[in-house]
Amino acid sequence: MKNKKRWIALGLVAAMAVGTLAGCGGNKEEGGDGEATGSVYYLNFKPEQDEQWQELAKAYTEETGVKVEVVTAASGEYETTLMSEMGKSGAPTLFQVNGPVGLANWKDYCYDLSDSDVYKQLTSEDYALKDGDKVAGIAYVIESYGLIVNKTLLAKAGYTIDDIQSFADLKKVAEDITARSSELGFAAFTSAGMDGSSDWRFKTHLANLPIYFEYQEDGIGTTDAIKGTYLDNYRNIWDLYINNSTCAPAELAAKTGDDSRNEFLAGQAVFFQNGSWEYGNLTADGTFTDDDLAMIPIYIGAGDEANQGLCTGTENYWCVNSEADEADIQATLDFMNWCVTSEKGTKAMGEDMGFVIPFKNAVESQNLFVKQDKEMTEAGKTPVSWNFPTMPSEEWKNGVGQALTAYAADQTDEQWAGVVSAFVDGWKTEYELANQQ
Structure with a gap:
């Protein structure tokens, strides 16, 4: 063979x-x-x-x-x-x-x-x-991911999910929660852990957003050389996550997926980036009911946000x-x-x-997040397609993850240039390696 x-x-x-x-x-x-x-x-x-x-x-x-x-x-x-x-x-x-x-x-x-x-x-x-x-x-x-919301905490902060329809809305709410975190007793976001059990949420799932919008703009479904058109938007959402979180940005390298989930389960944060596969973990022991939770799109300030759905694929x-x-x-x-x-x-x-x-012969799922994805689609919102299967290699993802971690600890333009290089230059290099004849 x-x-x-x-x-x-x-x-x-x-x-x-x-x-x-x-x-x-x-x-x-x-x-x-x-x-x-x-x-x-x-x-x-x-x-x-x-x-x-x-x-x-x-x-x-x-x-x-x-x-x-x-x-x-x-x-x-x-x-x-x-x-x-x-x-x-x-x-x-x-x-x-x-x-x-x-x-x-x-x-x-x-x-x-x-x-x-x-x-x-x-x-x-x-x-x-x-x-x-x-x-x-x-x-x-077929699955969906986005921002899982603790609606009870969001209400304590004075907001509902209807108040979040764009990146600008999300930024306003998150930064207000951070400003009042001592009074409220919780943060905006769970830790964006960059341990291997968690970093896929950001080097893959979050990275899908700038890729999706670039593909949409260019009318393509894959590429041998990503341009990085929406990497400023990627930086904006990453900044929002790491600077309005349960921990200091420099601590993210050691934070795990379990840390992030446990923070959400303990009521320490309003927002938790994850997918429909987390539903059972959040509801199994009665910590949350469907009335407590929602999933909203990950807005990065690109495209038609009023009609953006969850990331589904x-x-x-x-x-x-x-x-x-x-x-x-x-x-x-x-x-x-x-x-x-x-x-x-x-x-x-x-x-x-x-x-x-x-x-x-599929049975209808009782998963709240699956139902919400269906409702959004039926209401005319466009799901964000999963484009990360077109990422050229695991090594590319790892390079982006390492650069994101370094930037979190030192949020300078120079460090962000490292993210851009890992994203754009790394894509070209890894694509060529993967497609050598």
């Missing part, structure tokens, strides 16, 4: 950094007729849904007798973990890529799903990731390992189809995980 030796070598190196993951699947079991039956090993991308995937895997095994092992990569470590696991015997039979850029690395390992039952369950061809005529991946969840495409044994491939295809067609599977994905799944 082309590139196989290269990927296995990379995987073995990565394994030294990641360490051994327990419970890897891919083992054969004897069926009732003495023949080997397949098994499933799913390398899950989403730590926040690990518990639900473990429960769903157990339910499937109890119902069918087929072993399903779910291993969840640490936040921000999926690609490294995937490289490590693909270099082992009993490699994942089910994994994911984030879109065209991720597919370029793994397309030689992607089984063609064109004739699979799960592919036939998709509600639109738009959710298939193709490599020529081959269906290499299938989107399994996917970077989650299921792929089946074409290098796996035939029995494991079939077992994996059967498991995927069960997840999106059975009552247990669709309930788990739609209700327990809070996903909007793009399949015919």
